[in-house]
Amino acid sequence: MIIEVDKSASGQDLHAIRQTIEGAGYTSHLDRGDEVTLVGVHGRAIPESLEDAIRKLPGVMKILRITDSYKEVSRKFHPSNTVITLENGAKIGAGELTLMVGPCGVENYSLVLETAYWAKEAGAQVLRGGAFKPRTGPYSTQGMGEAGLEILARVKQETGLPIITEILIPQDENVSVGQVIAMFERYGMDIYQVGARSAQVGGLLHALSKRNHPVLYKNGLGMTAEEFLNGAEYLLSGAWGDDGSDGGGNPNVMLCVRGTAGETTVSRFPLDLNWIPYLRKKAHLPIIADPSHSSGKWWMVVDSSLAAIAAGAGGLEIEVHPDPKIAKSDDKQAIGLEQLMEIATVGREIFNARKALKPDYRMTNHYVDRPA
Structure with missing residues (x-):
């Protein structure tokens, strides 16, 4: 109400x-x-x-x-945009384009460090890198695990860049979700990414709802936009059960659109750009787009990135590698420094141009279908 x-x-x-x-x-x-x-x-x-x-x-x-099933996520309930402040003072959702860039998977220290300096040159606020990698097939590389977290922590200390990395339900039945979160905390990971394959894993969402730590929540492979918003409600509400009262949730959540499973001749996970204005209208959370997974092809990533910004995305998460041809995971969608700089430069111009648009019918006047 x-x-x-x-x-x-x-x-x-x-x-x-x-x-x-x-x-x-x-x-x-x-x-x-x-x-x-x-x-x-x-x-x-x-x-x-x-x-x-x-x-x-x-x-x-x-x-x-409120008739929406997602009340904490709803912009009706919280008209002001949520702004998330990271440990180093960087703000997400505060009116500047957010860039989260880095390799799909952590491979070694020197590679991650080189990419981090690229990220800083492009003005990126966050370094991405996967230590734990949920893959489509069991024979693909699954990531370095805790050793990858250690590398990310070292690079963070060297460069000052905050880190985003994916968090998973533990594969070892003797390890709890709480122990996994504690390990990520120990290495100082700044943003926990809930990937597409974990988007409806209730135990993980509930555990993350009990902490105020920033979370990037990606849509699942077959999710509708409404299911995505309800998934985010788990994180923000902390609710688990019929009465919806479980002591509050995590307010520091970002939504990340990365496309859904569908026709794949053209792209890997087709992204309907209409999701972006729809989510901005429905939710008060920062909206990040993932053009790497949605396109699946490196030569599409620049155009997909700029299109997402034009549609209203507040930031991008992009896979970047010093030598994409030899990347151990997702080599076909990783871009290099030249493409990253193009996205950073042109993307900010598009983002700033959008600020001139009147936002009233997009994000305010929530109680009517059209402005008067």
């Missing part, structure tokens, strides 16, 4: 509204937007008696019940 509050309401009025909500056993969320002040109500089904009591309080203008 969302409560629209008069912009002139006093702090005492807001306190009374939130006290009424929390006194009934619910939690509340305050969002002071440019256009309106909202108080969101979290928890199980809200009785009409509580709604009536809230409606009578000073400052309450309107009460709206």
